[in-house]
Amino acid sequence: MIGFVILAIIALGGGIGVIVARQPVHSALFLIMNILALAIFYILLSAEFLAAAQVIVYAGAIMVLFLFVVTLLTAGKDDREPKENLAGQRLTAGILAVLVGGGLAVVGVLYPSRAIGLGLPHNFGNLRGMGVTLWGPDFIYLAAVALMLLTAAVGVLVLNRPRRQVKPAPRLEERES
Amino acid sequence: MIPLNWIVGLGAALFAIGAVGVMVRKNPLIMFMAAEMMWNAAALVFVAYARSFHAMSGQVMAFIIIGTAAAEVGIGLAIIVSVYHHRHRLDIDEVSQLKG
Amino acid sequence: MTYALWPEYSVVIGVFVTMIAVMVFNRRSIQAYWVGLATIVVSGIITIADWSSKSLPVALYGHAVTVDAFSLVVNGLVLVAAAGALMIGWNDKRYGPDFPVLVLLALLGMMVLGLANNFVVLFIGIELLSLPLYILAASRGTGESGEAGLKYLLLGAFSSGILLFGLALLYGASGTLVFTHLDPAHMILPLAGAGLALTVVGLVFKLGIVPFHMWIPDVYEGSPLPVTTYMAFGTKVGAAAILMRFLFFGFSLDAGWWGPALGYLAVLTMVVGNLLALAQKDLKRLLAYSGIANAGYLLVGISAHNMFGARALLFYLLPYGLAVLAAFAVIQFVAGERDSLSLDDLTGLAYRSPWLAAFLTVAMLSLAGIPLTGGFVGKFYLIQAALFANQPGLAIGLVVGAMVGLAAYVRPLQRAFSKAAGESSEPIRWPVAGSIVLVVAVVATIGLGVYPAPVVHIVNHSAAFYWLH
């Protein structure tokens, strides 16, 4: 329980850090902290494979990508957060989030799911267990994820392909002259 | 024994924090990170419930979430880069030409 | 031997072949388009073959997917959408050779939404649909296009987060991921309620229901035109299909507590969507709001929560999509090199190109719901559904929305049929592929209005299958 509290504090701290950090790099680092805390949770929840995936994919690949882009886009630029310019945005957002988060948390805490008291099945959540599932009956999901990653690859190609400068269509009068 | 329902509460909190992040931060990268945090919160709840049901299906779902997040981040960052490549600041509010 | 999933498999194969085609041939090659189109045709043929197959409905992959008449009808609809979008953007150098690939990928997502039977597939479908569309929205490279892509992406990620959390709670409430195994009687109700709320939000976000609609006008306006067409038709089909499937499979027994909320949203959407359409000056944006309003109509079919609702929704998707195809094709022709078209640009269209004006008329009247067009029959069916469900409020909301929207649809027509002030009668080019889409869409719209019985039959058959579960 104490472990849980500590981990929860770390995770929440990371989360809050993400949204309060002034610089994007800090946000990214806070997010990594959050992700790592979650990975530990996964281990605690007997999801070893997921914990590994979380660390490798999220903390490793995704966040590195983030950091890379952050540095790419903020290099030599003013990377501080601009002033809030939408009236009431923060207050409303805060209230709404508290309502939603609070509501969900209360529901989640007060109404636990019907837990099965027996011991965990063999290979629950470890590499073998996941492998059997993902390469077995649930292979189709894996294939779908593969397709999504393929989409991402195509997308990066498309979005950053060398563009022939497309001029806006000339107006009629220009064409006539 | 980890109190599973408290983990769900933690997930809800993280979800709310992520939502706030999307709504209040002006840096699109940070907004995107906050959105990722919402996904993560969901994945955490899935895993927690999977543990409670002793069923792998929740974990599979979490795995799919992680994989999809990777793809989404790839595309998202590409879009952000292409949009902000020539801009001075990372300010989402600058991208508001389309309206009305 | 069943070919149940072969429409989807063939699309996957098509994706790869198209990519190979892009790589093998020159970058500006037209071959990718042909391959893409061929894929769609093959998939369509298999879908039709499946329709007559005796072995349906069938649940595959441990109830992860269910192939039934419903999913086949959805397949048909999204294939039409994809073909239309592909042909409207046929070999346009602005979009490049990747366009068909991404269209096929999104198509796959839409098809998956049609046959999803558990949360994983639902999520995969949503993402498979969305990711290519993020790219496509931003693919034009201009400021507007980038903005559209960015907005779509951020809000999409946000809403997916909400969706996922909702699914997680539902999972916790029921212990299963499979729709048909959801049993409202044995769920932990508060968890299920919260989960359902979030899930519904995530799904209606894609459909474009007020107040989750705000991305739609901006994204539609900023995206390249064929992409907008695709989103307006295909995404709506996919979102409506999965929403119906999810709710009716998972919660069909007890509509009392989830139906009314959707009813209110539907009315709100119909009124607000049409109202805002009234204020628009840009044609694409106008159609975007029209898309929102039409999403409201679709939601009527869902919240009516009866057999008629399901049928009416399925039916309505077709005339709506056809009208969208026709309208966007006209915009594409008239806009030419430009990305968008204001209402003023339409002035004098009837004199520059009477046929285009006539086709636009048919499309607009169908959207407005005037008889002898498919749109009317669709609305008629929806009203029927609402009244059969003893929900006159929905029916009245529908017609009030239609009334408000009427002026929005008529204003472009009036522009088109009044004489232009200037002499700008530059002839309008008719691209072959787009013309085919236009003519087919218009003819089908009228055909659907004049003799809808066959389609009604198909739709009824499909929804009847659906209710046997």
Place this chain on the structure above:
Amino acid sequence: MFLVWLMAVPLAGAIATLIAPKEVSKAIAAITSLVGLVGYAGLLFISRAGIDWAWIPQWGIRFHLVSDGLSLFLLGLSAVLFVVAVFASDAHAGRAYYFWLLVLSFSVVGLFAAVDLFVFYVFWEVLLIPVFFLLTGWSGERGKKAAMKWLIMNLVGSFFMLVGVVALAVIHNQNGGGLTFEISQLSGMSMSAGVASWLFFAFLVAFAIKAPLWPLHGWMPDAYGESPAPVTAIISGVLSKAGIYGILRVMIPIFMPQFREYQTLLLIVATAGLVYGALMALRQQDMKMVTAYGSLSHMAMMALGIFSLTSVGLLGTTFYMVAHGLMVGGLFLVLGMLENRTGTRTIQDMAGLNRSAPRLAAYFLFFVLGTLGLPGLPGFAGEYMIIQGLIASHVVFAVIAGFILIVAAWYMLRVFQAVMQGPARTTAIKDLWSRQVAWLVPLAGLVILIGIWPAGITAHAVPSLYHAMHFALGKGGVH
């Protein structure tokens, strides 16, 4: 099947105008409408001209058209007026004009012949579109506004009616009768009173807007004023009758208890419209507006005939629709000729035109007399029957209606005299051309014929009327 051919003719003509060269558009339209008229004449001799075909069987919708006594003469009215309107149209109006005119003709046939509520509704709305385009394309800037008003007001009404249409079928289904839109099957259906009242008013508003009945006539002044004369003639002569026809065809069989319940209210509102239209007509300075408001008053008269809920009142309305259609159509055409010749519609700008155009004046006067209900012309027979019905039900309204007949004489003569008589203030105008006389003479002859022989229509209309009503009317029905 014959009715289908009758519908197919204008449709074929419409398509032909699109294909054929621009110069022959008018000729095509003329031939088509003449063929339609001849076909209509044939219809008078064919007893089984209807069609009953399962259109959308899943919803119990049948493409069911009949030409019974209610519809037969309205079909005739539209056949005649379309011929006249085509002949009176500008030869250079362009192919789209004739296309829309023929489409309108097509939809009007469908509307009048339909006895399936769905079919009725389909044509009810379809006919808005051609009128919308005729108003948009062939009139000035105000005409566009008029078109918009026309479309939106009418659609607002009919959208509510759409809900009503479906609701009726659904209720019939829930009563265990199966899903059907056949008016005869929906009639006399049991409904809860509250629902029935709502549906009643949904239908009534839709029909009242089309007619138009006060106070739902907001679209009327602009539409009548701005549209080209043949179009005005069609709108006022044929389409406005569609509203009244709808009440007769659809509402009377289905909503008889509601008619009884709200009879006094309906009578009061219709009488208000009657007085209102007449007094407005009295104060108008625009000759088309005088006729338009006079027509508003006459539409209220037709409504009164129905609301009297007596067989004679209903019959009077049935007859008066045809009579008024012919006469007011003719009147608007004459006014159009005057407007073409003088370039103005303001009556102060004209006077003494009789001297230079006696024939035009004669036809003008003829139609003026017809619309003011001169005995011997058909308006009188209609008004007589309506007033008799009113006396039988509520005599007060009969007296008011009688009083309005006097005012009608006043305002109609006022416009005629101001334009045609008095010291000539305007330059001379051309009299009628012989081509124009060629269609005016038969029209006038037809008016006289049914004026002195109303039985030609009433005797035929009666069986259908009773058939349509299904159950006997209350007091005052002489039968």
Place this chain on the structure above:
Amino acid sequence: MQGLVEILVLPLLGAATITAFKGLMPKRLPGIWASLLVAVSFILSIFQDRRVSQLAGSHHVITGVLWNWATGFGPAIHFRLYLDPLSAVWLLIITGVGALIHIYSIGYMHDDAGEPRFFAYLNFFIFSMLLLVLAGNLVVLLIGWALVGLASYFLIGFWYDRPTAVAAAKKAFVMNTLGDVGILLGLALLYIHYHGVGYQHLFAIFTHAKPGSAFFEWTALLLYIGAMAKSAQFPLHMWLADAMEGPTPVSALIHAATMVTAGVYLMARLYPLLRLAPVTHELIGVIGAFTAIFAASIAFFQQDIKKVLAYSTLSQLGYMFLGIGVSAYTASVFHFMTHAFFKATLFLAAGSVIHGLAGEQDLGQMGGLWKKMPWTMGSFLVATLAISGIPPFSGYFSKEAILGQAFNSGHYILWAIGVFTAGMTAFYMFRLFFLTFTGKPRNEHLHEHAHEAPLVMTIPVVILGVLSLIGGAFGGWLNRWLSPAFHQYAGGSAAALESGPLFGTILTVGLAVVAFLVAYWLYVKRDTAPKAGTDKAPGVWMLKAWGMDSAWMTVVVNPLKMLGTALLTVERGILAGVVGIASGVQAWASDLAPIQTGYVRRYALSIMVGVVALLAYYLIRIGFIS
């Protein structure tokens, strides 16, 4: 049946042919053709009347159905013609006097450009009037009734470029429409109660009905309103004076001899109904008497030769209705006949005067014409004596019959009014005569050029003059002739001519003679100017016809116009309402559009609002939040 149709159709044929072929006809042909047709009609009428009288049995009626007029709401209403002795009298007068006036018009209208049109109208009038009297039921009667109104409208407004003529025509038409509506309502009432509007059908029922029910009073009153309007009874009388704007033959034929007596015809026709409605019946007599004296007072100081005659017509119509009111039906018909003779004479003679003076109608411009136009003067004098009730001229007999019966039936007040009015009549008629024909010419220039009318005009005048001289002799014949008609149904028992008390006759004639003497003294001896007496209190009002015109304007016309003007505002409101709602929605839409701010974060906020709403809704619905 055969024969009636021909009588009816011939004038219609004339109207139609003249209208259609007027361009082709030589100058005088339309007049001759029209006169010929009416004359033929007259001859046919004589034959038909003989047929009626020779019918066996007591029912002297020829009737038949032409076609079924309308059906479907009860027993059919037929287009039925009907000839009985009563209509026969009218038939003869209409065609006979009509033919003479047609002939006269050939001369009168010979230099008018609209001559063919005039004869077409005139023929159309004859047709309509014949239809009115030959009608076999109230519907056909109403058709004829309205068509004569239309003909009257045409002819009053014959000179359509005169604004006054046009206005007068409209007034006549609208007021007559009022009457039409009365008949319409009345006959609809009758139809509803008795399922038919045919005379025979109704009268057979009336014969067995008990008098005095409100239904009969209302029906009779409504029908009487029709008669009032057509016969210009007070207060619907103004149009008749204005109707003098038409050509003079028109005034003679329509507004004196025939059309205006249609009301008398209708009332005489409906005598079985009047029996059942005693109150209305009395009312008819009272209004008739009042109209008689009222119009006579107006005629006193009129300056226009035709206006005097017009008001005298009104006054005489009052007599006829007085006769109806006291059930002196035959006497009324008798007076109608003699009135047709002498009033036609007067009008035609006046027309000759006007013709001779190049269109001048003002008494102030006349005088001393007796030498210039002796024949005219002679006829006029005879007719004046007749209208004044001097024996043995025709008017004496008919007027005496009415007054006598009024006295006999106990209507002493009405009788007294009638007697006094007779004196007034004598005064103003002789004033008119003297001012026109005797004394010094007041306009030398006009007098110079004055001339006797051509023969084609003089002969009809003289014939009519002779008839007004001897017309009184027809009384006995008429009494016999009409008795079958009035005895056919209950209510006509008192219809036969009676003679009043001797003192009454002496009083009447004496008053007339005194009035003559006064007129002679005033206008011949003292040569008083025509305008004299019109500047003081009663005279002013008399000249202005007691201000009835402005009273109508104030009470009916202007309020209606003002109401119309007020409603224009309402209409603007309604029209603006339509636009207002539309533009309101549009404006609302435009106001709503800025919700779409373009800021992604706002969009996210909106989504979150939706989430909260939906979440709250579901949690409430499942009872989590209560």
